[in-house]
Amino acid sequence: MVNKYLFLAYSFVWLIFMLYVWNLSRRQTRLKKDLDEVKSKVAESASTTASGPSGS
Amino acid sequence: MIKKFPMWLHFALTLAGLVVTLYMIFLYAPEEMTMGEVQRIFYVHVSCAWPALMGFIIIFIASILYLMKRSPFSDELAHATAEVGFIFCTCVLVTGPLWAKPAWGVWWVWDPRLTLTFLLWLLYIAYLMLRSYLVNPGRAANLCAVVGIIGFVDVLIDYMAIRWWRTQHPQPVMLGGPNSGLDPRMLATLLVGVGAFTILFFLLVRVRLSLAGMRRELSEIRHALAFKLSED
Numbered sequence: 596m597v598n599k600y601l602f603l604a605y606s607f608v609w610l611i612f613m614l615y616v617w618n619l620s621r622r623q624t625r626l627k628k629d630l631d632e633v634k635s636k637v638a639e640s641a642s643t644t645a646s647g648p649s650g651s
Numbered sequence: 652m653i654k655k656f657p658m659w660l661h662f663a664l665t666l667a668g669l670v671v672t673l674y675m676i677f678l679y680a681p682e683e684m685t686m687g688e689v690q691r692i693f694y695v696h697v698s699c700a701w702p703a704l705m706g707f708i709i710i711f712i713a714s715i716l717y718l719m720k721r722s723p724f725s726d727e728l729a730h731a732t733a734e735v736g737f738i739f740c741t742c743v744l745v746t747g748p749l750w751a752k753p754a755w756g757v758w759w760v761w762d763p764r765l766t767l768t769f770l771l772w773l774l775y776i777a778y779l780m781l782r783s784y785l786v787n788p789g790r791a792a793n794l795c796a797v798v799g800i801i802g803f804v805d806v807l808i809d810y811m812a813i814r815w816w817r818t819q820h821p822q823p824v825m826l827g828g829p830n831s832g833l834d835p836r837m838l839a840t841l842l843v844g845v846g847a848f849t850i851l852f853f854l855l856v857r858v859r860l861s862l863a864g865m866r867r868e869l870s871e872i873r874h875a876l877a878f879k880l881s882e883d
Binding site for chain 2: 608627634
């Protein structure tokens with residue numbers, strides 16, 4: 596049978612790394628979403644400027 | 652230089668390194684005679700300890716470069732390294748007591764090596780807390796650079812602690828003097844482990860740096876957009 600301290604040590608290490616990688620991937624997804632949103636806003640405002648004030 | 656190294660290759664190398672390390676730890680390295688199986692914690696403990704110490708060396712150099720040249724990359728590198736270094740240092744502080752309990756009969760003793768490693772962990776926390784609580788990014792970068800430089804003293808003393816003083820913590824097994832040394836298979840396992848965890852460390856720093864780059868880009872676009880809207 597595997598020693599319980601050995602099992603706990605390796606389990607904790609992999610758990611800590613997996614949690615950190617999961618946290619990194621969550622932050623990356625959120626940032627990517629924000630970046631896409633802002634970029635689409637920029638594209639929208641650029642197209643409005645290019646078409647000029649609409650006939651009022 | 653590291654930017655030129657493809658991310659997929661870095662990831663594949665890390666994965667291969669970790670698989671080989673696990674194989675060597677559990678199937679290749681011989682069992683230690685007095686401690687038995689539990690001694691295998693040593694490989695992951697030391698493999699995490701090296702990047703934890705190296706992390707603060709990188710923070711120290713990046714902090715000096717930031718204060719001298721005001722380069723945003725140095726600041727981002729120090730911040731990313733602090734976060735990843737904190738993770739490795741946490742692993743050291745988790746695996747250490749789990750090895751100490753069966754080996755020494757106690758979870759923790761306040762000997763110089765253990766105390767200084769705990770202090771290193773607190774320094775990482777202090778660094779990251781300063782980053783999140785200070786609103787002004789320039790001020791946060793300056794103060795963190797100072798913490799990064801002062802904290803480096805702890806790394807030096809921590810590294811030398813088991814060489815300068817007789818401690819409960821084992822004496823160094825590499826570069827430690829005439830009576831130090833390991834079985835060749837144990838040494839090979841340790842070296843492969845340290846290598847694999849160092850590659851993992853740099854991979855995580857790279858990913859964390861790419862997040863910092865995305866955040867910078869987002870804030871630049873937002874500023875430009877706000878400026879344009881205020882002009883309109």
